[in-house]
Structure formats: C-alpha cells, structure tokens
Amino acid sequence: MARPAVILVGADKGGVGKTTVARTLIDYFGAHQTPTRAFDTEAPRGTLKRFHPDLTEVVDVTSVSDQMKIFDTLGSADAKVTVIDVRAGLLSSTLQALTEIGFLESAKKGQITFAVFHILGPSIASLEEIAETARVVGDANYFLVKNFVNNTTFFEWDPATYNSYFKKIKGAEEITIPKLNEMAYEQVEVASVPFVSFVGNKGPKGEGANYSFVLRGYVRHWLGNVWGEFDKVKLVDLVSPKESNVRQVAS
Amino acid sequence: MSFRSSITIVASPRPRVGKTLVARLLTDFHLSEKRKVVAFDLNAGERTLSQFLPQQTVAASVRDVNGQMALFDRLVTGDDTTKVIDLGHESYESFFTLAHQIDFTEEARQRSIAVAILFMVTPDQTSVTAYRNLREKFARAMLVPLHNEMLGSSQHRDKYPISGGGALAVKLPTLAPGLRKLIEDPPFSFADSNMGNATDILLDAHIELQRWLRRIYLEFRELDLRLLLADLTSSIRFGS
Numbered sequence: 001m002a003r004p005a006v007i008l009v010g011a012d013k014g015g016v017g018k019t020t021v022a023r024t025l026i027d028y029f030g031a032h033q034t035p036t037r038a039f040d041t042e043a044p045r046g047t048l049k050r051f052h053p054d055l056t057e058v059v060d061v062t063s064v065s066d067q068m069k070i071f072d073t074l075g076s077a078d079a080k081v082t083v084i085d086v087r088a089g090l091l092s093s094t095l096q097a098l099t100e101i102g103f104l105e106s107a108k109k110g111q112i113t114f115a116v117f118h119i120l121g122p123s124i125a126s127l128e129e130i131a132e133t134a135r136v137v138g139d140a141n142y143f144l145v146k147n148f149v150n151n152t153t154f155f156e157w158d159p160a161t162y163n164s165y166f167k168k169i170k171g172a173e174e175i176t177i178p179k180l181n182e183m184a185y186e187q188v189e190v191a192s193v194p195f196v197s198f199v200g201n202k203g204p205k206g207e208g209a210n211y212s213f214v215l216r217g218y219v220r221h222w223l224g225n226v227w228g229e230f231d232k233v234k235l236v237d238l239v240s241p242k243e244s245n246v247r248q249v250a251s
Numbered sequence: 252m253s254f255r256s257s258i259t260i261v262a263s264p265r266p267r268v269g270k271t272l273v274a275r276l277l278t279d280f281h282l283s284e285k286r287k288v289v290a291f292d293l294n295a296g297e298r299t300l301s302q303f304l305p306q307q308t309v310a311a312s313v314r315d316v317n318g319q320m321a322l323f324d325r326l327v328t329g330d331d332t333t334k335v336i337d338l339g340h341e342s343y344e345s346f347f348t349l350a351h352q353i354d355f356t357e358e359a360r361q362r363s364i365a366v367a368i369l370f371m372v373t374p375d376q377t378s379v380t381a382y383r384n385l386r387e388k389f390a391r392a393m394l395v396p397l398h399n400e401m402l403g404s405s406q407h408r409d410k411y412p413i414s415g416g417g418a419l420a421v422k423l424p425t426l427a428p429g430l431r432k433l434i435e436d437p438p439f440s441f442a443d444s445n446m447g448n449a450t451d452i453l454l455d456a457h458i459e460l461q462r463w464l465r466r467i468y469l470e471f472r473e474l475d476l477r478l479l480l481a482d483l484t485s486s487i488r489f490g491s
Binding site for chain 2: 181183184212213214215216217218220221
C-alpha cells in the first residue's frame, strides 16, 4: 500500500496567495493522475471549495472531530495526496496540533510523506515565522514559496537576511510563483473553475465555455511555469515514487 | 485538411518596406473574390490602411490586454471571414511574442483557420534573423517571403528559404513611379473598377495598372489555394 502524502499550504498573513498556490497544486496532481483531496480551513467561506467543490471539504483544523476526519482517513482514503489549505496565521498552531496528535512522529517514521508549502509575505515578520515553523517542522519537506502572482510583490527583506533564515531549515527548497496578468486572474475568479478547466475552456460542470482565448493563453503559459517549479523540486516523486504520465495542460 | 478561412499577417521588423500596400492589395484581392474580409491596422502612427479601405479596416493594438483580447479573440472566431493584418514594425515583437505564448496558430488550426505570414524580404540581418525565428516558432503557419521589387530586384532569395508544406515566395512587381504616386493617394481602391480617380488616369496608365494588378492577383490566388487546401502530408508533419 503506497504511502499517503499530506501537503500543508500555509502563510502567516492573509492575501499572500496561499489558496492560489493550493489550486495549482491540486491541478498539478490532477495532471499527473494522482488522486487528490483537499481540506479548506477557511470556514465558513471556503475559497478553495469554490474552485474544487468535488475534491474539497471545509473543516475546522482545531476541532478534534475534524482532525480525525483528516488524519484517521489517510490510509483508507482513495486520495493519495491530501492538500490542506491552512488559514492565514494558523500555520504554526496547526503544526503544533499535528505534533500533539503524533502526526509529525508518523512522518518521521516514514509512514506518511509530509510537506509544507510556506507562502511568504513581503514583511520581515514573515521571515521570522520561518524560524518558528522550522522548530516544529523538523524533517518535513519544506518549501518556501515566493508568490508574485497578484502583483510584483516587493519583498522588504534583502537576500542576505532571507538566506540566513532559509538556511535554518535543512533541505528547504525555494519555489517562485510568477506573476499572472490581472485580467486573466480575475476571469478565472469569476468563472470559479480550476485553472486547467479555464485553459481547456470548460465550465464548472465540464461543459463548453466561452472564455477569452488570449486570457486562456496567459493562464496556460503561467500554469506551465508554475508546474515547471514543481517539476524542479520533484514533487511527483515525493508523493509517489512510481512513474507518472502527465496530461498536457492545453487540451 | 482544408480550412474554412485564413488569416494573413503582413510583417516586417523594418519600417517603410511596403507592408501597407501589400495589405491593401490583399484585402482588395479578397474583395474581388467576393469574400467577407476584415483588415486589422496595427500601425501606431497614421492609420493609412483605414484611409484607403475605411469599410474593411479595424484599428488594433497589442499594447495592453484589452487590445490583445479585442484582436486575438476575434482572429480565432470562426466567422468565415478572411482576415488581413498590417503589422506595423513597432508592434512586430510584441505581436509575435504574444502569439507564440498563447499558441495562436494551434488554436486557429483547431478552428479550421489557416494562418499565413507574408514576410517582407529585405537584405538586413535583423530581418533575416527575424525570418528564421518565425520559421522555428511558427511551424504551423505558412511562412511566405514576399519580394517587393519596388525596393530593388530580389537578390536575397537564399537568405529566405521556403519551408515545406506548400509554401511559396510571392513577388510584388515594380510599378512605374508615376503610377505608384497615383495609387498612394487616398482614397484608392484596387477593387473599384473605376479605380477612384480613373477619369484622371490616361488609358495607357489604366491598362498598365490593371496589368500589374492582374499579375499580383495571380500570385495571391496561388497562395490562397495552397493555404486553404494545405495537403494532408504537411498537416501530418506539423500536427505531430
């Protein structure tokens, strides 16, 4: 029985594009035919659920019953990968909760693959959060994500400061999400479909849509770059060591 | 496979090589073939094309997303309308970069629209390199070198090789300076049998103009046929 994988996507501040990154991950695993499920902790709004309604459940990660819903089902669920979109500011406390329920222990023992996508905000406080998180994360696969999707975010911290924090976590890797044209991003928001559906000109139920060809092209190009970053850190190998075949983004 | 309609992009990274004249001729050619045709004017400065063909010309721009959408979304619409693009040299880079990024020729192909790029041949290295890049990046479009003999006789054929898939070179023959002056004075439509100010043209000149036009239209007809009825082998090669 293959090892289940859990990916936490978190940030210390809201508005850094955490859910956007979670969406690209879900599409990525979809393209690699890796069954995926997602938990959205942004109760009650559930942005992630809006885009991936069939794969996503809204939960309260601090409630024991919801914790059981997520973690007790890891071995039995159809999904190989579980993506958890952690509410802004709750990354550290979620990791703390995971320690308490013995989840991190299981990860250490190699029973579960565990990865953290830490979406960085522009302020210095964001870097300090890394140190905080590093303390708890330990041997998880740790990805620091610089998200430029919504704007050419100006990061306040200089490279030297960044590197000193970066080095605190053994094996941490860096991922850069490039900018996506605002109008294209907005159109996907309005359409409320996964990125791959937008590119494929499909509506929420798989029906034919009529999105702008130009904007679809922008999204396809951007998504290709984002997935290139995931390829670079060998994300597929991380969650499932076997050979996988990739569906082209443009369908 | 055969295509339902075509898009022809008249392009050169250099200014003042005869692009607008070719775009006019092409548009008038399609009009003479009784087709629905729209010409897109991507020139930043004076909108010359619309002065000559006000009914058929639409101003366009790729400078911002709205302009890009207005142009490209319309280009790939299957409205059975022939489209001609007068690509101003200032828009050359941004147009083709965007077209490549959004996989324009593939989308057009899927909608049964054939794409041709009429590249104005000039001896400078910039153009030679640009042509080569287009060959690499747009294998699904028919790349056609156009030799404007009014710029000088075609000495640089070897620098502009023709790819397979039915492509050919097109020649725009010279026209006497007096007649050139005539056709550059708007309004002037080649499709208009009176040719605008025909009453001012001497019979000889009129005959010469018609002869010139007939030669060009013959080349365009040949190009048109090859474009719309691209043979199966080429589409297999490009479709892989």
